[in-house]
Amino acid sequence: MEAKHAVEKSIELIHNSKIAYLGSIDNKDYPNIKAMLNLKNEGLRKIWFSTNTSSKRVSLIKNNSKACIYYADTENFMGLMLTGTIEVCQDEESRQKVWFDGAERYYSEGINDPDYSVLCFTAERGNFYHKQSNVDFDIKL
């Protein structure tokens, strides 16, 4: 499989995924994983999630920004892992970017709820696999 084809299939996989798995590193240097709602991306380079400001994830990320995001279509033995860095964003533009109708269920005070934060991920490398085929590629601006 060529890298170009892997990138196309990767974008398709992201668009078909309801859930993304976020990998981070905790304060004892263990990897951590959490399922996140797949909300918003710009190609493979930028991915955004919403989360609670008070959550464990937010404090971990502030301590160690290295992260990965994994998308899987396990029925078809297909997966994408993006590695890069993640940061906590609380600016207006980021808040608007991932806000959706019904998000009041999670953040009762609406888009300005102080417990609403956005996680902004920037990918550096990708790995896409489908069955036995496996491709690594760089992700550039």
Place this chain on the structure above:
Amino acid sequence: MEAKHAVEKSIELIHNSKIAYLGSIDNKDYPNIKAMLNLKNEGLRKIWFSTNTSSKRVSLIKNNSKACIYYADTENFMGLMLTGTIEVCQDEESRQKVWFDGAERYYSEGINDPDYSVLCFTAERGNFYHKQSNVDFDIKL
């Protein structure tokens, strides 16, 4: 939610999961995630997977044994994360433990295929969540 109830629900979640997500740390200290077939466990303390000896995962684990395993029922907002250590096992007992009918599809030479390895995970800590409820617990022998 009490820890005892969280442990019971965690074991039930493992038994209902086809897939487990394995978190490891790569040689540049980034978290990595890979979907694995959920094959065998003894309570929450010991979890086994099969993998290719030649796989990237095997060399990463030999370099850094810190790992996590994540199980999710995303429809019901339920998840379990176990953190601990993982090692590569190639002894006869481990090979027998996770071998299953049809595994020849992956390891053409059968149970003694040199490309067949077992990953043995030992959990130290657990975190179980269901909707807004979230419990941390220790896992002891």
